[in-house]
Amino acid sequence: MPDLLSLSSDIIDNARTDLPVNRVTQELSELAPGIAMVESFSHVVAFATDDGLVVFDATSPLTARAALRALRSWSDDRVDTIVYTHGHLDHVGGSPAFVEEAQGRDRAVPRVVAHEAVQARFDRYRRTSGWNQAINQRQFGWIRGWGIGETGPDGEPVPFLPDDVAEPDHTYTDHDVIEVGGLELHLHHARGETDDHTWTWIPEHRAITSGDFLIWNFPNAGNPQKVQRYPVEWAAALRAMAAKEPELFLPAHGLPIAGRERIGTVLTTVAGALERLVDDTVAMMNGGATLDEIANTVVVPPEDLALPYLRPLYDEPGFVVRNIWRLYGGWWDGNPARLKPAPDADLAGVVAGLAGSAADLAGRARELADAGRLDLACHLAEWAFEAAPDDPGVRTAMAEIYQARHEAEASLMAKGIYASAAHRGESRGDLRLGT
Numbered sequence: 273m274p275d276l277l278s279l280s281s282d283i284i285d286n287a288r289t290d291l292p293v294n295r296v297t298q299e300l301s302e303l304a305p306g307i308a309m310v311e312s313f314s315h316v317v318a319f320a321t322d323d324g325l326v327v328f329d330a331t332s333p334l335t336a337r338a339a340l341r342a343l344r345s346w347s348d349d350r351v352d353t354i355v356y357t358h359g360h361l362d363h364v365g366g367s368p369a370f371v372e373e374a375q376g377r378d379r380a381v382p383r384v385v386a387h388e389a390v391q392a393r394f395d396r397y398r399r400t401s402g403w404n405q406a407i408n409q410r411q412f413g414w415i416r417g418w419g420i421g422e423t424g425p426d427g428e429p430v431p432f433l434p435d436d437v438a439e440p441d442h443t444y445t446d447h448d449v450i451e452v453g454g455l456e457l458h459l460h461h462a463r464g465e466t467d468d469h470t471w472t473w474i475p476e477h478r479a480i481t482s483g484d485f486l487i488w489n490f491p492n493a494g495n496p497q498k499v500q501r502y503p504v505e506w507a508a509a510l511r512a513m514a515a516k517e518p519e520l521f522l523p524a525h526g527l528p529i530a531g532r533e534r535i536g537t538v539l540t541t542v543a544g545a546l547e548r549l550v551d552d553t554v555a556m557m558n559g560g561a562t563l564d565e566i567a568n569t570v571v572v573p574p575e576d577l578a579l580p581y582l583r584p585l586y587d588e589p590g591f592v593v594r595n596i597w598r599l600y601g602g603w604w605d606g607n608p609a610r611l612k613p614a615p616d617a618d619l620a621g622v623v624a625g626l627a628g629s630a631a632d633l634a635g636r637a638r639e640l641a642d643a644g645r646l647d648l649a650c651h652l653a654e655w656a657f658e659a660a661p662d663d664p665g666v667r668t669a670m671a672e673i674y675q676a677r678h679e680a681e682a683s684l685m686a687k688g689i690y691a692s693a694a695h696r697g698e699s700r701g702d703l704r705l706g707t
């Protein structure tokens with residue numbers, strides 16, 4: 273059993289970035305008597321009570337069976353209650369496995385507790401199933417073995433939210449105290465990564481389960497493909513958690529953390545980074561800046577981004593800036609030409625004509641890429657591709673430039689979108705890239 277608390281102490285205290293922190297080992301670790309974590313995607317965090325187990329998050333459809341097996345190596349007690357920290361698929365999608373297990377053993381099925389907005393999220397997922405499949409395909413599809421974007425036996429895409437996901441039985445609005453087998457759970461709602469998040473204070477253990485309020489990466493408050501996120505409330509929630517002075521902190525991704533002071537430092541550092549990003553962005557908005565000006569000015573200090581729990585390996589600060597713009601502004605970026613823009617293909621045709629041809633544009637794109645300006649190269653390659661989508665040379669240039677951009681980026685979200693852009697030519701059968 274790995275000693276996760278010693279590991280996280282070493283990583284935080286010594287600012288180590290040479291060890292993986294977002295592990296999906298499917299192994300269970302007992303963190304204290306009666307408290308265990310299965311490192312999965314998301315984790316399953318379990319508390320023993322006199323009436324059975326309380327489990328935070330049901331992990332994903334792909335990881336639930338192995339996570340449940342790991343849980344059973346620690347306790348055979350029935351699962352009395354599952355708390356969804358929020359309604360993302362990797363936290364609720366594995367719930368059918370828990371229900372099935374209980375039914376298979378003639379036990380009562382677990383009660384599901386969640387914030388009231390989880391149900392609205394499920395409704396939205398059902399309305400936008402294809403869109404959410406497409407997002408996940410772009411974000412994670414280039415990672416082999418994740419089973420994203422799979423089709424069912426009839427060739428139809430599997431629904432984004434499993435039809436048999438366990439719906440919440442008990443919901444609350446702002447905060448709530450529930451008791452399971454003598455263990456009190458103080459549920460707190462806050463918006464952050466989502467509008468339906470629950471963090472829970474468990475006084476008996478001086479422990480907090482935090483869902484995705486801490487993910488051991490720069491907060492993913494900027495996802496380019498998803499609905500609004502809430503960095504101000506996110507930071508406030510982290511400070512509210514720190515104010516409880518927990519001794520044990522249990523996130524749904526990344527390592528658990530022990531020690532009041534260490535936990536406080538991590539929570540207030542992440543909160544401060546978010547607050548500064550919001551303040552700097554809003555100050556420029558108040559001064560009348562455009563999104564372009566803000567996005568090219570506001571940064572997070574590199575020493576913050578070097579911390580083992582703040583690295584921009586999943587989301588990145590630039591995306592968060594755009595999300596803050598959307599929150600307080602609107603979708604228009606301040607460039608008047610883009611208020612009612614010409615169709616992309618029309619603009620691409622005109623630019624290709626100015627350059628000589630789409631092939632000339634693609635050639636210039638390659639030169640810029642070779643000179644290290646992949647950002648400019650992508651614009652030109654995209655215009656070339658839009659102007660001449662059937663030209664094999666243009667398609668190859670476009671694909672290779674996006675593939676190079678994919679390899680040069682650090683965040684999973686940017687990597688995913690560039691990889692899927694590079695692979696657009698593949699269905700034509702004359703282009704095949706490595707990843």
Ligand SMILES: [Zn+2]
Pocket residue numbers: 314360362363484524525
């Ligand atoms: Zn998650």
